[in-house]
Amino acid sequence: MRIVGVTCCTAGIAHTYIVAEKIQAAATEAGHQCKIETQGTIGAQSQLTAEDIAAADVVILAHDIAVGGVERFAGKPVVDIPITVAMKNPKSLIATIEKKLANKK
Incomplete structure (x- = not known):
């Protein structure tokens, strides 16, 4: 699977x-x-x-503030989550995405 995504937090520093x-x-x-x-x-x-996005199977948006340029992902499956979800258990996030995409085939 090819995954692309964007992360951004309130402070825009560590997280x-x-x-x-x-x-x-x-x-x-x-x-x-x-x-x-x-x-x-x-x-x-x-x-x-544009090539990264075109080749992607899924887009992850992990954020606490507005993500810039979300229109780039039109037509792609998007997982939109608070940044803390990805921070706490990224392996579970990937496993959940795998299951959801497998069910859509």
Whole structure:
């Protein structure tokens, strides 16, 4: 599975980047490709390209504030969650997404 996503938190500092790393690590451990864009105090980093998004099977939006550029994900399955959900149990998040996508096939 190819996963893309965006993380952003209220302060735009620690949680934004920690959660991005946790999601990527959990996805990789589960055998998936993953790229997460961070929208922090220094702006967007690891920005998702149109190609990244087109190739994605699912989009994860883990945030506590508005995510910029959500229109890019039109037509893709989107998992929209508070950033704390991904922070607490990223492996469970990935497992839940796997199950939901498998049920749609």
